[in-house]
Amino acid sequence: MLLTNSFIYSSLRIRCDGETRWLRRKDLIDTLYAELPPGAVKFGFQLESIKFDPYSSKPVLRFIDGSSIVAKVVIGCDGGKSIIAQFLGLKPTKIFPLCAVRGLTYYPNGHSYDYEFAKVMKDNISVGRVTIDDNLVYWFCFLPYIPKDEKVWEDPEVTRQLTLELLSNHPQEIHQEIHELIENADMKSLSITHMRYRAPWDLLTGSFCKGTVMVSGDAMHVMGPFLAQGGAAGIEDAVVLARIMAQLDLNSVESGSKVMAHKVEESFNQFVKQRRMRVVRLSLQTYIIGMLSGTPSFIKKVIYIMLLVVLFPNPYNHVNYDCGDL
Ligand SMILES: Cc1cc2nc3c(=O)[nH]c(=O)nc-3n(C[C@H](O)[C@H](O)[C@H](O)COP(=O)(O)OP(=O)(O)OC[C@H]3O[C@@H](n4cnc5c(N)ncnc54)[C@H](O)[C@@H]3O)c2cc1C
Structure with missing residues (x-):
């Protein structure tokens, strides 16, 4: 799927060259998984530590359930x-002073958005949306990170309401659009991520x-x-x-x-x-x-x-x- 990129800063809309492809993480994982022989992947093992075996020099992985693999x-x-x-x-x-709230909004009867990547930024808060297919829209908001609110953000409903509040200063037209996307988002798809970088x-x-x-x-x-x-x-x-x-x-x-x-x-x-x-x-x-x-x-x-x-x-x-x- 070919999408155009539109970045809108204040009222300035910039088109850029290039191609943007969006896919659901689950689709990517399922596709890769399907190519592997049965039993090749073991789920639910959380790594606790790794060290080299002093005799064989092979890496030994230790999991939190007490099991290990050489x-x-x-x-x-x-x-x-x-x-x-x-x-x-x-x-x-390290961590950026920003966090990302993301979600997917499904329109059973189709949406009216163009196939484009649209982004707007105001007061250090960016919001954007991407049309994935005729029924599905991905949206995101990059917000300033406020550490003391960490626990509050764990509740998806609170995340949704706080995000809407933080976006209230955006121009009316954009606010209405993102408001609708966030209001109708699939709550299971809603996530908040504190952004890290090396x-x-x-x-x-x-x-x-x-x-x-x-x-x-x-x-x-x-x-x-x-x-x-x-x-x-x-x-x-x-x-x-x-x-x-x-x-x-x-x-x-x-x-x-x-x-x-x-x-x-x-x-x-x-x-x-x-x-x-x-x-x-x-x-x-x-x-x-x-x-x-x-x-x-x-x-x-x-x-x-x-x-x-x-x-x-x-x-x-x-x-x-x-x-x-x-
Ligand atoms: C808000 C946001 C938007 C993004 N948008 C884009 C985008 O548009 N395009 C793009 O290309 N990239 C994007 N990225 C980046 C992209 O999501 C990551 O680069 C990508 O997911 C990295 O894949 P990974 O498999 O290396 O790591 P991860 O996706 O982090 O996967 C790591 C896996 O290891 C598992 N794991 C972790 N610790 C342990 C442990 N101790 N034991 C066992 N398992 C463990 C985790 O459960 C997870 O399954 C975005 C990231 C964010 C935060």
């Missing part, structure tokens, strides 16, 4: 609060693998949603890693052997080499946009805008990136 290879995709990243000695992820300078220097353990996806490079590239970068990671592993012909060596461990290490090192600068650039651009959105200070806003203009003269350059074939 793994041949660990690729940690355990998100922005990754335990594997912690084990690798990466610095803790600092771009930590990405520049971090060690993302050790022996047969590595991180990818958000565990490696969690970034804010301001460029909408975090998940896309995770998919790029998967393509690049799979290609490197295939080129090193991992299938030709005995599973669990020292030769395999050596080849896996080699593939992880190559992966980090290929991915580092791509995720540094994405994260840096996202970081500056996030800080620009979150700061009330006029001076800081000017500095962030200048940094964006100097470092990213073409703000959509990141979409022209090709991570190569699988």
Whole structure:
């Protein structure tokens, strides 16, 4: 599905080049899952810790139910609060002064929105909507994060009401539209997320693998949603890693052997080499946009805008990136 991008800042509407694709996370997970052999995935195991076995040097994963696994290879995709990243000695992820409220609104008889990505920003509060199909609309609000309200936000109904209140200063036309979307949202789809990021300078220097353990996806490079590239970068990671592993012909060596461990290490090192600068650039651009959105200070806003203009003269350059074939 091809959508156009429309960013509306105050009354200024900016169209940009490029393509936007939206998909439901569940559809992506179901599609990937369907390709795996039965029994390949075990659900409901929460990782507690990981360490190397002192004799075999293999990674040992310990779960909160007391069970453990001696793994041949660990690729940690355990998100922005990754335990594997912690084990690798990466610095803790940081938090933006913003949170995101998101939801899906279903229109059984169809909606009247264009196929577009529309976004508006006022008083450091951004709201946006995206048409997913003829019946479904995704919407989001980026709001200033207020820590003392953490417990209050756990109730979806309260989240909905507070979000509506925070948006009351938006122009009438936009307020009416988003009000309708939020009022009719599927309560099960409503979520609030405090946005995390791995600092771009930590990405520049971090060690993302050790022996047969590595991180990818958000565990490696969690970034804010301001460029909408975090998940896309995770998919790029998967393509690049799979290609490197295939080129090193991992299938030709005995599973669990020292030769395999050596080849896996080699593939992880190559992966980090290929991915580092791509995720540094994405994260840096996202970081500056996030800080620009979150700061009330006029001076800081000017500095962030200048940094964006100097470092990213073409703000959509990141979409022209090709991570190569699988
Ligand atoms: C508001 C918002 C909007 C976004 N919009 C976009 C967008 O438009 N486009 C885009 O490309 N990206 C977007 N992203 C980013 C995208 O959601 C993430 O980059 C993506 O989900 C990362 O996938 P992941 O699999 O690496 O990590 P996650 O999606 O975080 O998955 C990690 C998994 O590991 C599991 N896990 C965590 N800890 C443990 C543990 N200890 N034991 C066992 N399991 C564990 C979790 O339960 C989860 O299932 C957005 C993010 C946010 C917050």
